Amino acid sequence: xxxxxxxxxxxxxxxxxxxxxxxxxxxxxxxxxxxxxxxxxxxxxxxxxxxxxxxxxxxxxxxxxxxxxxxxxxxxxxxxxxxxxxxxxxxxxxxxxxxxxxxxxxxxxxxx
Amino acid sequence: xxxxxxxxxxxxxxxxxxxxxxxxxxxxxxxxxxxxxxxxxxxxxxxxxxxxxxxxxxxxxxxxxxxxxxxxxxxxxxxxxxxxxxxxxxxxxxxxxxxxxxxxxxxxxxxxxxxxxxxxxxxxxxxxxxxxxxxxxxxxxxxxxxxxxxxxxxxxxxxxxxxxxxxxxxxxxxxxxxxxxxxxxxxxxxxxxxxxxxxxxxxxxxxxxxxxxxxxxxxxxxxxxxxxxxxxxxxxxxxxxxxxxxxxxxxxxxxxxxxxxxxxxxxxxxxxxxxxxxxxxxxxxxxxxxxxxxxxxxxxxxxxxxxxxxxxxxxxxxxxxxxxxxxxxxxxxxxxx
Ligand SMILES: Cc1cc2nc3c(=O)[nH]c(=O)nc-3n(C[C@H](O)[C@H](O)[C@H](O)COP(=O)(O)OP(=O)(O)OC[C@H]3O[C@@H](n4cnc5c(N)ncnc54)[C@H](O)[C@@H]3O)c2cc1C
Ligand code: SF4
Ligand code: SF4
Ligand code: SF4
Numbered sequence: 370x371x372x373x374x375x376x377x378x379x380x381x382x383x384x385x386x387x388x389x390x391x392x393x394x395x396x397x398x399x400x401x402x403x404x405x406x407x408x409x410x411x412x413x414x415x416x417x418x419x420x421x422x423x424x425x426x427x428x429x430x431x432x433x434x435x436x437x438x439x440x441x442x443x444x445x446x447x448x449x450x451x452x453x454x455x456x457x458x459x460x461x462x463x464x465x466x467x468x469x470x471x472x473x474x475x476x477x478x479x480x481x
Numbered sequence: 482x483x484x485x486x487x488x489x490x491x492x493x494x495x496x497x498x499x500x501x502x503x504x505x506x507x508x509x510x511x512x513x514x515x516x517x518x519x520x521x522x523x524x525x526x527x528x529x530x531x532x533x534x535x536x537x538x539x540x541x542x543x544x545x546x547x548x549x550x551x552x553x554x555x556x557x558x559x560x561x562x563x564x565x566x567x568x569x570x571x572x573x574x575x576x577x578x579x580x581x582x583x584x585x586x587x588x589x590x591x592x593x594x595x596x597x598x599x600x601x602x603x604x605x606x607x608x609x610x611x612x613x614x615x616x617x618x619x620x621x622x623x624x625x626x627x628x629x630x631x632x633x634x635x636x637x638x639x640x641x642x643x644x645x646x647x648x649x650x651x652x653x654x655x656x657x658x659x660x661x662x663x664x665x666x667x668x669x670x671x672x673x674x675x676x677x678x679x680x681x682x683x684x685x686x687x688x689x690x691x692x693x694x695x696x697x698x699x700x701x702x703x704x705x706x707x708x709x710x711x712x713x714x715x716x717x718x719x720x721x722x723x724x725x726x727x728x729x730x731x732x733x734x735x736x737x738x739x740x741x742x743x744x745x746x747x748x749x750x751x752x753x754x755x756x757x758x759x760x761x762x763x764x765x766x767x768x769x770x771x772x773x774x775x776x777x778x779x780x781x782x783x784x785x786x787x788x789x790x791x792x793x794x795x796x797x798x799x800x801x802x803x804x805x806x807x808x809x810x811x812x813x814x815x816x817x818x
Contacts, residue, residue, distance in 0.1 A: 410707075410708040413705065418730060
C-alpha cells in the first residue's frame with residue numbers, strides 16, 4: 370500500500386542492544402582505555418587522520434557504540450607511528466590498543 | 482606570650498590571622514616573600530564580578546592591625562613542646578606556639594614543561610599568570626598591539642597524567658572565561674577562541690559569566706584539546722586540535738596564545754608536614770582529617786589548614802576556610818585548657 374510517505378529507520382542508538390564484545394575484551398587487556406575523555410588530542414596529532422579519517426577517539430567511541438564497520442575502516446588507515454600515545458592526557462597506550470584491536474577483531478567477529 | 486603560628490601570608494593566611502586576632506588570640510603571620518597577598522596580589526580583577534584584586538588585598542591588610550607579621554622569612558624548625566610547638570624562623574626569631582595553621586597555598590604548573598605548547602620557545606605564547614601581569618600594566622613584548630586572533634588553552638598541566646597531575650585545577654576554566662572577556666573588551670575586533678576538554682564552571686554566578694562570554698562577547702568555544710602548537714613563517718602561532726563536535730581537525734593561526742597553567746602543590750609542604758609528622762596527600766597537598774566534614778582540620782591535634790594548601794580553591798573558598806580554621810583553633814584551645 371502506498372501512504373504517500375515512507376518511514377525511515379530510526380537513527381537512535383539503542384544502548385541496551387549495542388554489541389560491546391570487542392570493547393569489553395580490549396578493556397580486559399587494558400582497563401585504561403575506559404578512561405578516555407574524548408579530548409581529541411590523538412586525532413589532532415595523528416599523521417594519518419586529516420587524510421584518512423583515522424582517529425583513536427572515534428575508534429573508542431565506535432567500539433562503545435558497536436559500530437564495527439567504522440572501527441575496521443579506521444584501523445586499516447593507522448600507520449602505527451605512536452604519536453597519539455605521546456599526547457594522550459590519560460596516558461592510554463593507544464598504539465597497543467590499536468594492535469590489540471586488530472589482533473582480536475577477527476576472533477570476536479566470528480563469535481557474534 | 483603564647484602564639485598561634487599562621488604559615489603563609491596569602492589571602493587565606495591573612496584572613497586566618499585577622500580572625501584569630503578578633504577572637505582574642507595572638508597570631509604570628511609568617512610570609513616567605515617581602516609582601517602579603519600571595520597569588521591574588523598578582524591578579525588584576527577577580528571572577529565572577531570583575532572586582533579589583535588590589536582592593537581585596539588592601540581590605541585584608543587593614544584588618545591585620547596589631548597582628549605580629551614576619552615578612553621575608555621562613556620556618557627553620559618546628560619542635561614539639563609539651564603543649565604546642567617551638568617555632569624557629571630563618572631570621573632567628575623564636576615563638577612558642579599553641580597551634581599552627583598552614584596556609585602555604587599552591588604553585589603554578591611550569592608551562593615550559595609542556596614543550597609542545599611552545600612557552601619560552603615561541604614569541605607570542607604566555608600564561609594566565611603573565612596575562613594578569615599585563616592587565617596590571619606590566620609591559621609584555623609577547624602581547625601584540627592589535628591582535629586579530631587570540632586563543633586560550635585550557636588544562637595546561639592539569640588533568641594530564643603525563644604531566645604528573647591528574648587533578649582538575651578547578652579555577653582555570655572560569656579564569657579563561659574571565660580573561661577572554663577582558664581581552665574581547667580591550668580588542669573588540671579580535672576573534673577569541675577557548676580550546677577546552679570539558680568546561681567546569683561550578684561556582685555561584687559562574688554559568689552567568691559563561692553565558693555573557695557566549696552571547697555578549699561572541700567568544701568561540703572549541704571542544705578539543707590542543708595537541709601541539711607551531712610558529713608560522715610570519716611569527717604567528719598555529720594551534721592544532723580536533724574540533725571533536727564536528728569530528729574534524731582544526732587549525733587556526735593566532736597572534737597571542739594564553740596557556741591556562743594549572744594549580745599544583747607547594748613543594749614546601751613536604752618539609753613542613755615532616756616537621757609535625759603528618760602525611761601529605763599523594764598529590765603533595767596537605768591531607769585533611771576529613772574531606773567532607775572538615776577540610777581545615779588535619780590528622781594532628783593543634784594543626785589546621787586553610788586555603789589552597791589542601792587543593793585548588795577560589796578566593797571565596799579560601800576565605801571561608803580561613804574563618805573555619807580560626808574557629809577550629811579557638812575551639813581546640815578551649816578544649817585543651
Ligand atoms: C591565573 C589565576 C587566576 C585566578 N583568579 C581568581 C579569581 O579571579 N577569583 C577567584 O576567586 N580565585 C582566583 N584564583 C584562585 C586564587 O588565586 C586562590 O584562591 C588564592 O590564591 C588562594 O589563596 P591562598 O592564600 O590559599 O594561597 P596563595 O595565594 O598561594 O598564598 C600562599 C602564600 O604563602 C606563602 N608561602 C608559601 N610557602 C611558604 C612557606 N614555606 N613559608 C612562608 N610562607 C609561605 C606564599 O609566598 C604566599 O604568599 C586564580 C588562580 C589562578 C591560577
Ligand atoms: S599510531 Fe595510528 S592512530 Fe596513532 S597517530 Fe599514528 S597513525 Fe594516527
Ligand atoms: S587523546 Fe586519549 S583521552 Fe583524548 S580522545 Fe584520544 S584516547 Fe581519548
Ligand atoms: S578548571 Fe577547566 S581548565 Fe582547569 S583543569 Fe579543570 S577542566 Fe581544565
